[in-house]
Amino acid sequence: MAPNYRYHIWHPSLCQSNHEINKDIYTAVDRAYRWKILAENLQKKYSSPKYPAWRRRKAIHNRIRSFHRKARNVLEDWARKAPLKIARLAVKLQHALAREDLTGLIEALRKLPKDHRVKLIIMGYSRLVKWIDWQAMKHGAPIVIVDPRETSSECPQCESKLEENGYRILRCPRCGFEADRDVIGKLNIRKRALKMLGIKVIPGGVLAPHCLSDDRCKPE
Structure with a gap:
């Protein structure tokens, strides 16, 4: 986390990561989705x-x-508690938070399969974001909102266009970097957030841990 979590909401989990951590955080979406399906099946x-x-x-x-x-209720409870934990962790580690600006999320839902679209609508992304931003402000954790364009299709190492190389796996034809689509998105969000914070990102060194302490990475 520096900045280190990504809200890639179509996937049923939140993700937090830095050069050391790549962790999925349970979102309760699947549990809420099951209740919704039970209701719809009963009505049908x-x-x-x-x-x-x-x-x-x-x-x-x-x-x-x-x-x-x-x-x-499942989603409302989760949408309130998860941001609190994230904000407290950020303050404890003295890290910033970063998330995508997904204002146009609803429009993007129309392109997704029905099951994913329903999950996303249920989650109420705007509600979750509201609580994340509020908890960050309340606890004094810096929050950076980055442009979401091409975060999952741009190589975090050399910024080239990635190509599919298996299920949810993307590979850079230029530098050979390869990773899961979610991991790539998290790395790109972290990279963009660091730049917005005025921290120099060394080309090809997006994963370099020294960028949080080394003088070479301090704001110019």
Whole structure:
């Protein structure tokens, strides 16, 4: 973390990383998604011609509503608690936080498969971001918001265009750098955030740990 976590929200986990750490953080999206699917399946079941009077059964209505409510509660609880832990960790380690500016996330959802799109909508990215920013401000943790364009398709080492090399694996045809798409995104967000903080990023040395302490990497 320096800055060290990435919110790549289409994936059901948050990620935090630096030159030493690459860790997925459970997001509770899958658990909420399961409640939503239960509600939708129950409603679909009793909408069939086999159950013509289901709409008059209050118990069925209540059960469907309870499943939707549980899905909302799971995400609301997580959206409040996860940012608090992240902000406290950043303060403890004296690190900054970085996230993508995904203002146009909803538009991007239309291009995703239905299951991913539903998960993203459920998560309520704007709600999560609100709590992250608020907790960072409350605890005094610097937060950097970077441009999300090409964070998952640009080589973090030489900035060339990456090519697919297997499921979710990208490889740079120029320098040979290869990693998972999420890892690449995290590295690029970290790199861009460091530049915004005025910390020099040595070409080809995005993973170099000395960049947090060495004089060569201090702001000019």
